[in-house]
Amino acid sequence: MKKLRVKAFILHTSYLILQLFFILSLNFVSAVPSAMAENSPRDLLKQLATEITVNLGNSANELKFEPNHLEFSTGKRYLLRLSNPSQLKHYFTAKDFADGIWTQKVEAGKVEIKGAIHELELKPGAEAEWVFVPLKAGKYSLRCPIAGHTEAGMTGEIIVNNS
Numbered sequence: 074m075k076k077l078r079v080k081a082f083i084l085h086t087s088y089l090i091l092q093l094f095f096i097l098s099l100n101f102v103s104a105v106p107s108a109m110a111e112n113s114p115r116d117l118l119k120q121l122a123t124e125i126t127v128n129l130g131n132s133a134n135e136l137k138f139e140p141n142h143l144e145f146s147t148g149k150r151y152l153l154r155l156s157n158p159s160q161l162k163h164y165f166t167a168k169d170f171a172d173g174i175w176t177q178k179v180e181a182g183k184v185e186i187k188g189a190i191h192e193l194e195l196k197p198g199a200e201a202e203w204v205f206v207p208l209k210a211g212k213y214s215l216r217c218p219i220a221g222h223t224e225a226g227m228t229g230e231i232i233v234n235n236s
């Protein structure tokens with residue numbers, strides 16, 4: 074009987090230790106996305122961001138992204154400046170692309186947003202800055218889902234290359 078209790082105690086303790094390891098590894102994974110594993114997150118945040126500007130529409134109210142082809146590399150830090158110089162509202166929608174990046178922040182006006190972002194809406198004259206690190210290579214589509222805009226050609230392509 075005593076032997077059994079000792080066995081149960083050992084089992085319970087090893088279960089707790091396993092659980093602890095599991096929780097620790099979960100925290101580690103969420104804090105350090107895989108493509109960043111070779112750089113510590115702190116090193117990555119010190120890395121100067123490569124700046125890219127994309128206009129959503131233009132002053133002639135043409136329905137297009139300028140440029141409509143974007144290229145990034147995994148594990149590098151980018152500052153994507155989005156600007157809407159038109160008199161119409163537009164979206165920057167690239168959901169699969171957004172699923173494969175780590176967003177550090179989005180800044181718009183005096184507001185800074187942290188956490189996952191999937192889509193941005195820019196009112197006429199608006200500007201936003203999106204700072205992120207691509208994690209997953211691939212070819213992604215970009216579009217403005219406002220009625221008629223995608224159809225009129227407000228689409229683009231985003232390539233993420235393995236670095």
Ligand SMILES: [Cu+2]
Pocket residue numbers: 136162163164217218219222227
């Ligand atoms: Cu649009």
